[in-house]
Structures are given as structure tokens and as C-alpha cells.
Amino acid sequence: QVQLVESGGGLVQAGGSLRLSCAASGRTYSVYGMGWFRQAPGQEREFVASIRWRGSSSYYVDSVKGRFTISRDNAKNTVYLQMNNLKPEDTAVYYCAASRAYYTANRDQYDYWGRGTQVTVSS
Numbered sequence: 510q511v512q513l514v515e516s517g518g519g520l521v522q523a524g525g526s527l528r529l530s531c532a533a534s535g536r537t538y539s540v541y542g543m544g545w546f547r548q549a550p551g552q553e554r555e556f557v558a559s560i561r562w563r564g565s566s567s568y569y570v571d572s573v574k575g576r577f578t579i580s581r582d583n584a585k586n587t588v589y590l591q592m593n594n595l596k597p598e599d600t601a602v603y604y605c606a607a608s609r610a611y612y613t614a615n616r617d618q619y620d621y622w623g624r625g626t627q628v629t630v631s632s
Contacts, residue, residue, distance in 0.1 A: 510535045510536060510621070511533055511534070511535045511536055511537060511539065511540060511607050511620070511621040512533070512534045512535050512621070513531055513532070513533055513605045513606070513607060513621055513622065513623035514531070514532045514534075514623055514624075515529060515530065515531050515603065515604065515605045515623045515624070515625060515626040516529070516530050516531075516532070516626060517529040517530050517626060518603060518626030518627045518628045519627075519628070519629070520629045520630075520631065521595055521628075521629070521630055521631070522630070522631050523595060523596055523597055523630055523631065523632050524594055524595065525595050525630070526591070526592060526593045526594075526595065527592045527595065527628060528589055528590070528591050528592070529545070529589065529590040529592065529603055529605075529626060529628070530587055530588070530589055531543065531545075531587060531588045531589070531590075531605030531623060532585075532586060532587050533586045533587065533588070533607060534586065537562075537586050539609050540562045540607045540608070540609065541561065541562055541608055541609055541610050541611060541612065542559055542560065542561050542562055542607070542608045542610075542611050542612025542613070543559065543560055543562055543579075543581060543588045543605065543606070543607050543608075543612065544556065544557075544558065544559035544560075544605070544606045544607075544608070544612065544613075544614075544616075544619060545557040545558050545559070545579060545588075545590045545603060545604070545605060545606075546603070546604045546606060546616055547599075547601035547602065547603045547604065547628075548601055548602050548604070548625075549600060549601040549602075552601075554604065554616055555570070556570055556614035556615075556616065557569070557570055557573055557577065557590070557603070558570070558573065558577055558578075558579040558590060559579065559612040559613065559614065560579045560580070560581055560588065560612060561612050562581065562583070562607075562612075563583065566612065567579050567612075568612065568613070568614065570614070572598075573592075573599075576592065576593050576594045576595075577590060577591065577592050577593070578590070578591040578593075579591075588605060590603070592628070595628075595630045596630060597630045597631070597632045598630075599628060599630050600628060600629050600630050601627075601628060602625040602626065602627050602628075603625060603626050603627075603628050604622055604623055604624075604625045605622070605623040606619035606620075606621065606622050606623070607619060607620060607621040607622075608620055
């Protein structure tokens with residue numbers, strides 16, 4: 510099992526920045542990829558970004574390219590999501606996820622999930 514705990518969410522004005530963290534524990538040696546997803550009220554959970562746990566490959570949804578950056582610190586077993594130039598439409602609960610075999614946009618390919626952290630962007 511892998512446990513994931515997100516932190517760093519909060520309330521920010523449009524144009525501001527936040528950095529989310531996801532601390533992984535347990536059988537982290539089994540992790541192949543990590544992802545960030547988000548879910549706004551009344552909407553489906555959508556992919557935001559992903560990264561290989563060992564390596565530099567990353568992947569973003571078009572709506573956040575150039576604004577968000579995913580990174581990881583293997584020594585700390587932590588994945589980050591740096592979010593700049595935030596927009597009101599970025600408001601959502603952000604979830605961290607871990608996959609044993611993928612780092613794709615498909616949420617069904619992720620095996621472990623955190624409980625989420627709220628990000629609210631005011632206009």
C-alpha cells in the first residue's frame with residue numbers, strides 16, 4: 510500500500526500562486542508515476558499533470574500548460590504542483606494519485622489516492 514497526503518491548498522486571488530505538496534509513504538518503491546487531478550463541484554475529476562516517479566517525463570492538460578509545473582523529490586518521497594497565474598476556473602479540490610505502472614491522464618490507471626486539498630481562486 511501507498512499512502513498519500515496532500516497539503517498547500519488555500520484561498521488566493523486570481524493571478525496568484527500556490528504550491529501543492531503530496532507526501533507519499535509506505536511501499537513507494539512500487540510507484541511508477543504520480544499524478545495530480547482536480548474536481549470542481551458538480552464536475553468529473555479531471556487530469557491536471559503527471560510525472561514519472563524516476564525520471565523527468567511529465568505530462569499536462571492543455572489548460573494548465575505554461576502555468577503549472579509538476580516536480581518530485583524522491584529523497585523526500587514528495588511530489589509538488591507549482592501553480593502560477595491562477596484563474597477562478599482552477600478552483601477545485603486537488604487530489605494526488607500514484608500508479609504502479611503508468612503516469613497517464615487516465616484516472617482509472619491510478620492505484621492510490623489522497624484525500625485532496627481545496628484550492629479556491631477568487632476573481
